[in-house]
Amino acid sequence: MLNHQFLTEFSQNFIEQVQRVLNIDGYLTYSIDNINSAYNYHAFNIHKTSLDEYLNHKVEYDPVSFKRFYNKNNNIELLSQHQCDDTYLDFMNRWKIQDTAEIFFRKRNGDPILGLSIIREDSHQPFSIQDKNMLESFYQLSKKYFYHHADTLDKADIAASYSLTKKEIAVLEQLLNGINNSDIAMHLNCSLATIKTHVQHIYQKININNRQELICKFLR
Structure with missing residues (x-):
């Protein structure tokens, strides 16, 4: 809403x-x-x-x-x-x-x-x-x-629809803005490995395989 x-x-x-x-x-x-x-x-x-x-x-x-x-x-x-x-x-x-x-x-x-x-x-x-x-x-x-x-x-709706955590929502926003994983790690003060794990969890929960599919799903 x-x-x-x-x-x-x-x-x-x-x-x-x-x-x-x-x-x-x-x-x-x-x-x-x-x-x-x-x-x-x-x-x-x-x-x-x-x-x-x-x-x-x-x-x-x-x-x-x-x-x-x-x-x-x-x-x-x-x-x-x-x-x-x-x-x-x-x-x-x-x-x-x-x-x-x-x-x-x-x-x-x-x-x-x-x-x-x-x-x-x-x-x-x-x-x-x-x-x-x-x-x-x-x-x-x-x-x-x-x-x-x-x-x-829409963040609250997306989080509820796909059971995303607050950290995963933060990573998702960065992904949709076209920011690469290394810069996301720097922005969110996390290791690159942690960001990659978040990204994989996001893909699994939303049932997509890559960033292109992610963008098509939410920004088409």
Whole structure:
């Protein structure tokens, strides 16, 4: 599970950058657990009744819902570029929604873990291709920072999933950063033989044979 404080600060900083160049009327952030589950919804300038209706009844009709793009590599989707059915059009019209830009922040393996919905009401024009390109630029600029924190925040999950010790997690981080065994030994103040033993234990627990397979597993 991602750190709530990091998600809040990251989302706010991203929105602040966007607001400098684009007109927006509100936004929604949420954490994505899996293809069927999101949680930790936080809304700004979105009516609570409309959000409740969306989450309880309309999310399944949303063409840019995270569920539709969970297993794809799309980062940004504009609602106006998709066909809405009558049910969702009625929802949009009643709540004066002109368009939404749905942004999916993903881990290195492609799984989305943070969603951001940026909303324009019907007093504004829909998002343009130029707007989408601008959002994509902001996304790319923030991606490395997001990866760094997502990698760090995944440590507990990785340790639990593969029964890795604290020392093995420390060695794993160094391996994923491309550091050779000799330098890892120096960084962690261990002998080279000890590091090699840790590496072999990591490979056995994760069921891989070499560093290339390790990188493919966690950083693909």
